[in-house]
Amino acid sequence: MLEIKDLEVGFGGITALKGISLSVAEGEIVTLIGANGAGKTTTLRTVSGLVRPRAGKILVDGQDVTRLSAQARVKRGLVQVPEGRRVFPQMSVLENLELGAYLRKDAKSVASDLDDVFARFPRLADRRKQHAGTLSGGEQQMLAIGRALMSRPQILLLDEPSMGLAPLLVQEIFSIVSEINAGGTTVLLVEQNANMALQIAHRGYVLETGKIVLAGTAAELTSTDEVKRAYLGG
């Protein structure tokens, strides 16, 4: 469904991605794990069209989207929950969610999706008039996910949703991601928390300084010595 081919991205003198390839099939949760600065965020930003690659291709359902605008990619169902949540801090919870549906014209199904999001995240429903900037970190993460759901994603790109959250909340967020996936949305999950990510993912890739060094099913990766040592704390 999503295919990345030999993607190369540079910033001035730095080469952040040195030709990476990966794929995500329909219905899968695929995780991309790696240490700080490995290039995980750069990968997602390039997939979303915020960064232009030096070389390589991004395909969605076999069609090349590498030259498309960020807007056109959202239309294609490629939707991102960015690193650090990036909710609009001075806008209400409701307005943030409405912005998620920015490209949609079908007012009725938007309204019913809004109900679904509030049903999934009751804490957002209680705070719909509150400014997003005043929400707790966990609530902001829920809002960022809810906002992405309002775009009706085909492929949901998540950048470190567990960042800065307490273990219990991390559990909650990950089980929500599983639920969303079970509902038919394909997921590419970027994480440093390899342990949790490999628990819900079907497959995974390990990124190290701009290169994919390992790939396999979640079970395979979990039992690999290198992964255990570098990412699973044992």
Place this chain on the structure above:
Amino acid sequence: MEQLAQQLVNGLALGSIYALIALGYTMVYGIIQLINFAHGDVYMVGAYVGYFCMVHLNLGFVESLVIAMAVCTVLGVVIERVAYKPLRKSTRIAVLITAIGVSLLLEYTMMFFVGADTRTYGVLPPFMEQSFNVGGVLITMKQIIIIGVSVLLMVVLQYIVRRTKVGKAMRAVSQDADAARLMGISVDNTISFTFALGSALAGAAGVLVGVYYNAINPLMGVLPGLKAFIAAVFGGIGLIPGALLGGYFIGAAETLVSGYWSSLYTDAVVFGILILVLIFKPTGLLGSNVREKV
């Protein structure tokens, strides 16, 4: 007492003009952190378009106002697309210098076509020349029109920014442009729209001033432009309520100084206010450390 009330009425009229111009400065700053120094000249162009419509085409005030706003809308969008958009990734100083260049270009292009002489809007329709004596305070129809039109436009602006989709996109882009892109918002179109709105308001201000003072010239945008910029900084640049507060405050300060003291000192007072604000509250009266920009 009557003197004070009189000066406040005058200040309200003048402040409306500053507020209308300041809104354009502040919205553009909020969205791309650019001080658009050509903004005062868009206001000047608005005044000339109004002049042309009323004097040469014999159109009414309302038609002329609408046409001036429309022309300025297009002008603002063209300026943004041609002069600023190619510099989106350049340093701020490069864009700032470009803005000054655009300002000079507009001023002297206008001078080339219409000459440097001051022109008058001529005889206005009789209803606009009326005035009313309210308990010793003289209120002219022109003042009522200026205040009324300004308030109407401000209400419309608030509605657009708060309630409409494109207004929400403006606020989203000003708060986090990349996150806005991830929602599928076209940042370029939203920036253009912001220039369009601000320029329309400046165009309206130009016509209102033409009617009020009945004298326009190609450099008329320089000083009001600067003062409106000061008004925006005073209220907190990037903040719509700040521009309104600043506009009315500067307008009132000017009329009070010229009423009680001497019109020679008004500019000194306004620039003095700017210096004080910059020293004591650089983010402006309504600005805080974390601030909403549109």
